[in-house]
Amino acid sequence: MATGTRQSSVRRERRREIIDATRALLDKQGVQDAPIDQIARAAGINKAQIYRYFESKDELLALTLDRYLEELDELLGAAAQREDDPVRRLDQLIKTLIDYTTGHPAFLDCTFALLRQPAGELTAGMSEGSMFRLGRALGRSVDHLAEVLRDGHAKGVFVANDPEMLANLLCAQALGIMQLMRVGAGVRMTGGGFPEIFPLDPQILREACRNGVLASVGASRPVKRV
Numbered sequence: 001m002a003t004g005t006r007q008s009s010v011r012r013e014r015r016r017e018i019i020d021a022t023r024a025l026l027d028k029q030g031v032q033d034a035p036i037d038q039i040a041r042a043a044g045i046n047k048a049q050i051y052r053y054f055e056s057k058d059e060l061l062a063l064t065l066d067r068y069l070e071e072l073d074e075l076l077g078a079a080a081q082r083e084d085d086p087v088r089r090l091d092q093l094i095k096t097l098i099d100y101t102t103g104h105p106a107f108l109d110c111t112f113a114l115l116r117q118p119a120g121e122l123t124a125g126m127s128e129g130s131m132f133r134l135g136r137a138l139g140r141s142v143d144h145l146a147e148v149l150r151d152g153h154a155k156g157v158f159v160a161n162d163p164e165m166l167a168n169l170l171c172a173q174a175l176g177i178m179q180l181m182r183v184g185a186g187v188r189m190t191g192g193g194f195p196e197i198f199p200l201d202p203q204i205l206r207e208a209c210r211n212g213v214l215a216s217v218g219a220s221r222p223v224k225r226v
Contacts, residue, residue: 015053015063018043022064026106031061031113056125058114062134065110069137072100072107076144086152087219093144094174094213098206101178108178142167149217159218170213177209 021043025034036057037047054060079096083089101108114122114134123131145167152158160166180186181202190196 011053018045018050018053018060019063019067022060023067023106026064026109027104030106031109036060055127055130058122059126059130061110061113062122062126062130065107065114066133066137068104068107068110069134069141072097073137073140073144075100076141080144080148086148086155086157087214089148090145090152090158090217090219091210091214093148094170094210097171097174098178098209101175102181102202105182108175108182111175112179142171145170152217152219157219166217170216173212173216174209177205177212181205 018039022034022039025039025042036050039060040047040050043050050057050060054063075096076093079092080089083092126134142164146163149158149160149163149166153160153163180200184200184202185197186200188196188198
């Protein structure tokens, strides 16, 4: 029994070390430039050993994303506590999401790397425990939005008949705009019928994101920004 407990403890610690190494590497160079063999080297093991601890690269990314989401959950909780007014609270939650995303590009990388596939395919490459951890972390972050939407709807300042669905939509909307901010460019057609790339002002995109979220819930009045 004692031997089994020690082995489980060693395994958990090794998984934690690999996740730590993965996050450090992703923070440095992003998901696309971090193949599994490079992650293994950063963790001080070989590629084959990665799969002794994780069922797939997706599972490793999911548990790394779980780390980011734990941090985001704390920040969103603190932001929600600062405001009683639903309109200001929602705006501060979105601002917090924007600030965290722009400060941690790998968070966006991990999110889109996992969301590129249907839920059924994602769960097939992960253990039940890892899927539970990811779902719980995602749910906690989204629930900060759902809670303020329920409050605002009850007080008549938001239109949010289905706050849980709307919270998911608003998160996806905000993350999409953050990805556009990261790209830093849009495309338009010129008078001659040719496509043209043009720069996008990140501050304008930030404001568009915050304004768009409030507009999506029919916020009845503007909010003074901080």
